Amino acid sequence: MRQIDFFYFFGSAYACLSARRIRPIVDAAGVSIRWRPFNVRPLMQENNVALRTEARKVEYIWRDIERRSALHGLAYVRHPIWPTDPELLHNKVGMLAASEGWGEDFTLASCKAWFLKGFALGDRACLEHVLAQFGKDATATIAEAQSARIAGLYEENTEEARRHGVFGSPSFVTDDGEMFWGDDRLEEAIAWAA
Amino acid sequence: MRQIDFFYFFGSAYACLSARRIRPIVDAAGVSIRWRPFNVRPLMQENNVALRTEARKVEYIWRDIERRSALHGLAYVRHPIWPTDPELLHNKVGMLAASEGWGEDFTLASCKAWFLKGFALGDRACLEHVLAQFGKDATATIAEAQSARIAGLYEENTEEARRHGVFGSPSFVTDDGEMFWGDDRLEEAIAWAA
Numbered sequence: 001m002r003q004i005d006f007f008y009f010f011g012s013a014y015a016c017l018s019a020r021r022i023r024p025i026v027d028a029a030g031v032s033i034r035w036r037p038f039n040v041r042p043l044m045q046e047n048n049v050a051l052r053t054e055a056r057k058v059e060y061i062w063r064d065i066e067r068r069s070a071l072h073g074l075a076y077v078r079h080p081i082w083p084t085d086p087e088l089l090h091n092k093v094g095m096l097a098a099s100e101g102w103g104e105d106f107t108l109a110s111c112k113a114w115f116l117k118g119f120a121l122g123d124r125a126c127l128e129h130v131l132a133q134f135g136k137d138a139t140a141t142i143a144e145a146q147s148a149r150i151a152g153l154y155e156e157n158t159e160e161a162r163r164h165g166v167f168g169s170p171s172f173v174t175d176d177g178e179m180f181w182g183d184d185r186l187e188e189a190i191a192w193a194a
Numbered sequence: 195m196r197q198i199d200f201f202y203f204f205g206s207a208y209a210c211l212s213a214r215r216i217r218p219i220v221d222a223a224g225v226s227i228r229w230r231p232f233n234v235r236p237l238m239q240e241n242n243v244a245l246r247t248e249a250r251k252v253e254y255i256w257r258d259i260e261r262r263s264a265l266h267g268l269a270y271v272r273h274p275i276w277p278t279d280p281e282l283l284h285n286k287v288g289m290l291a292a293s294e295g296w297g298e299d300f301t302l303a304s305c306k307a308w309f310l311k312g313f314a315l316g317d318r319a320c321l322e323h324v325l326a327q328f329g330k331d332a333t334a335t336i337a338e339a340q341s342a343r344i345a346g347l348y349e350e351n352t353e354e355a356r357r358h359g360v361f362g363s364p365s366f367v368t369d370d371g372e373m374f375w376g377d378d379r380l381e382e383a384i385a386w387a388a
Contacts, residue, residue, distance in 0.1 A: 009363040169203040
């Protein structure tokens, strides 16, 4: 029989959710469980303070992305370059694209460039690669993306996200104001909206 | 047609996962989507540094717990008291229980006391309430929980969690060393283990 370790801390609400759900799931799966209380506090102090300096958490995140890509049948080729886009340039071109109705396609092409082709978001080469797919001139498009109009739209989105209580990316907000944080809340957010 | 706002940041890997998955899901659900790039950085700086001082994130977490309790058919009565267990006393009694084979039942009873009855984990009254359900004398049990033996076992669990790269609670580690973080990875962890 396969086995799973359930490390949990008394005082973690999520751990209580898991504790209350895990029994039928492990039983149905034929998995045995070890209940292992542990002290999460020093681990959080060591690892949860600032993502860029949290080597362990960053390593986990990429592994998680790899697993969840496989789970959803999405290609995953290499560890994308991170952090990215220091000057928010790729974000601003994305804002321009969204304001003109090609935001979704630009986003998907950008993800492909980043995840599958190893481009660094924000690099001129990456933007040229992506924009060429839309027949856009990189120089003109980048100049337009740096206009006051685009800066204003981007700031509007950020302010509205703040008003909805958003604190991370991705977040989903339904039209009745319900906010969901994270890729793992995607289906829940969609079901709520539907 | 219902609508959802998709706030996303270029440079968030999870946002790319969502971006790549969202189209068929929203289409099947009959939900329209707005693609809204935004600047997550100031929001993370404002909210993601230390959970106890992050009012917005803490508020979100309880709402998330409430929604996911409903999703899974679990009762949810009130905002449990948090943070809890300043001296790790409840954790140590949980460690004692785990070491004697009644860890799962003690955990479930503790969650019920915390989530549904409004007890504060770590309080003597809470431990008395829970331990009485097992016919245990609170004074003797708490004394035993504070022994060197229990401290050693608790530290062993914590060290093993650290070795597996754990940085949060709950986390799940399969017997081939795969680590999953969070209640939202529960099913994935179980499937991996199976």
